[in-house]
Amino acid sequence: MIITHNNKKPTIDKSSYIAPNAVICGDVKISNDVRVMFGAQIIAENGSIDIGENCIILENAVIRGTQDNPVSIGKNCLIGPNVHLAGCTIEENVFIATGASVFHGATLKSGSEVRINGVVHLRTVLPENETVPINWVAVGNPAKIFPPEKHEEIWKIQKTLHFRKHVYGIDKSSKNESTMPDVCNIMSKRFSEHFNDEIIKKYED
Numbered sequence: 001m002i003i004t005h006n007n008k009k010p011t012i013d014k015s016s017y018i019a020p021n022a023v024i025c026g027d028v029k030i031s032n033d034v035r036v037m038f039g040a041q042i043i044a045e046n047g048s049i050d051i052g053e054n055c056i057i058l059e060n061a062v063i064r065g066t067q068d069n070p071v072s073i074g075k076n077c078l079i080g081p082n083v084h085l086a087g088c089t090i091e092e093n094v095f096i097a098t099g100a101s102v103f104h105g106a107t108l109k110s111g112s113e114v115r116i117n118g119v120v121h122l123r124t125v126l127p128e129n130e131t132v133p134i135n136w137v138a139v140g141n142p143a144k145i146f147p148p149e150k151h152e153e154i155w156k157i158q159k160t161l162h163f164r165k166h167v168y169g170i171d172k173s174s175k176n177e178s179t180m181p182d183v184c185n186i187m188s189k190r191f192s193e194h195f196n197d198e199i200i201k202k203y204e205d
Contacts, residue, residue: 004198005044022057025197027065031055045190047071047087055079066167067190069104080116088120089165100132104167114138121154122161122167 002010002018005026016034024036027045031053036042039060042049052075057063059140061083065071069087073079075092080098084176087104089191093111096102100114110131114120118132121139130145132138138145142155164170170182 002200004200006046006193006196008044009200010044044071045193049073051090052077058083061085066104067169069167074110097134121158122163122166124161 001023003023003025008027010024010026010028010030012018012024013032013034015032016030016036018036019038019040021038022036022040024030024042025035027048028044029050030036030041031051033054034051036056036057037059040057043064045066046064049063049065049071049072051073051096055073056078058079059081061079063071063079063085063176065086066087071085072090073090074092074094076092077094079085079096080100082099083096085100086102088102088106088108088128090108091110093110095113096118097114097118099117100112100119102120103109103122106120108114108120108126110129111129112126113131115132115134117135119137120126120132121137123141124138124143125141125190126138126143127130130143133146135148136145137148137154139154144157146154164179164183168183170179170186
């Protein structure tokens with residue numbers, strides 16, 4: 001399904017294939033010979049999405065461009081099933097395996113890999129040809145890579161990256177006050193822009 005959002009229409013090269021139940025929404029540019037498979041969701045809200053040539057986007061992957069965090073994917077990249085990409089830069093020849101997540105402001109340099117269920121956290125830079133092993137977490141610039149049980153070491157770096165400020169524009173509350181009402185109000189306002197979306201067509205070409 002191809003959808004106009006905030007008066008911005010996806011542009012898709014005619015040589016690319018979009019599965020019938022994939023969603024392409026908003027300011028999305030898909031280059032030549034891209035394959036977007038079944039159930040994939042490519043949603044540009046307040047940040048554009050640019051997908052380079054010969055990329056493969058597999059089933060149920062979610063790619064989201066967000067406020068101040070566009071998505072750029074270089075050529076010859078494979079985005080595996082159930083991958084989540086938000087507001088990040090993926091350079092050329094990158095492999096992202098099933099279930100991996102790459103967060104806002106992160107950069108994966110050319111030739112890098114994120115293996116099954118790996119995480120590249122907020123504003124992290126993964127060097128060229130570096131690998132995040134299965135279930136491991138990369139955090140920081142330059143990235144340090146930890147097994148998932150090393151939560152304290154991960155958090156020591158992660159907390160300096162100010163997730164809520166960078167993603168939602170709010171500061172962390174006091175220990176006794178949740179930020180979730182503010183987070184949900186901000187996201188509700190952003191997502192309410194979809195009320196005016198227009199379905200251009202169900203993709204059949």
